[in-house]
Amino acid sequence: MxxxxxxxxxxxxxxxxxxxxxxxxxxxxxxxxxxxxxxVALFRAATARTNVAYRVIKVGKEMKKKEVGEIVLGMVRQKLRKHKQGKVVVYGNSVAKVKELAQKLDCHAYHHKAVGKASMLEDFAAGRKRVIVATSALGMGVDIPDIRCIVHIDWPFTVLDYAQESGRAGRDGLRSEAVIIVQEGQQRPAEDKREEVEQRLVGAYVEGVDGAATCRRVVLDGYLDRRETERVACKKGEEKCDVCRGADDEEEEEGESEEEEGGSEESSVN
Structure with a gap:
């Protein structure tokens, strides 16, 4: 630059x-x-995707690693059943966690040291593997139209990282989802002032502003586009986030899953 x-x-x-x-x-x-x-004549469009439904699932901090892993597996498998023709990307922050989950899902583990990353993406794009587990190495430049769901299984490092990675969903304009599954109290400590600021922003997205439930788009728009004064909730024509859907969120998930194994998902798991 x-x-x-x-x-x-x-x-x-x-x-x-x-x-x-x-x-x-x-x-x-x-x-x-x-x-x-x-x-400079600056033209700025909204960054958050109108066709993506944003959601956060918080699990209790006392839960064991194995229990959290079972919740993640159940979520990914449920999304593959729900989006029968679409694809799912799962993001994790560590290579070890990515490899472990990929083995359980029988799919590719995509990370910066992985061998054959190009063929992994070819398999994924062609639908030979409908799910891929990745670190942030799978980010910008990936333009696969029918990714229906992005699942983050760790706290995102920054809101910008999350915007870029969740933005892989719904490139064809069809209804898609971006879900974060995080364990309460497991956000990594900041190493400097800049990280502290970034983590506060991520915390506001996950837990709400000042601890109060806040529309996910309010936080995303506020940081990415500085449009926080223009909205208090998801607008007409946008896929509603879980906060704006409220009680309807659980009801809709039950309707989608009633004929599937595993039943409905909960917005919070203790």
Whole structure:
């Protein structure tokens, strides 16, 4: 990016395109591109996808690793049954956890050290494997249209990471889901001030602003687009998040799962 900034010396028009540039990073971009804010005509569209239903499932901090793993397996298998023709991506923060879950799901484990990542994506895109478990190595540049559900099984590192990874869902415009399954009290400690800020934002998304239930889109829009003053809930035409659906969330899940093994999912598991 720093080298691209030298294009400013050409003194001609430039168009810069990015999928996820938070307003807080705009000044840094302009600095690196050697332009002043008043020289830029900025066009910004909503980052969060209107066709994705966002949801968080919190499990009790006293639960054992095996119990949490069973909840994750049940969730992934339920989503594969629900989306019979679609695909599911599961994100984990550690290679060990990704490998372990992939083995149980009989699918590929995609991470930065994995051998044959290109063939893994080919299998996944072609539907030979309808689920893939990955670290953040599977991120930008993946444009598979029929991914119906993204499942995070750890606390996201940042809201930006989550926006990019959950944005793999519903690229064809059809109804899709982005689900986080997190264990309460298991968010990793921050190593510096910047991480502390990022983790507070993730905490607001997962647990609500100041501990109060908050529409998931309010938090996403507030950080990604600085539109927090424009909404208090999911709007008409958007797939409602679990907070906005409220009691309807559990009722709908029961309707979708009543003929499937495992029954309905709960918004919180103790």
């Amino acid at each position: 720093q080298r691209l900034g030298k294009l400013a010396a050409a003194e001609t028009q430039m168009v810069m395109l990015t999928a996820t540039l938070p307003p807080s990073e705009e000044d840094e971009l302009f600095r690196r591109m050697y332009v002043e804010r008043e020289q």
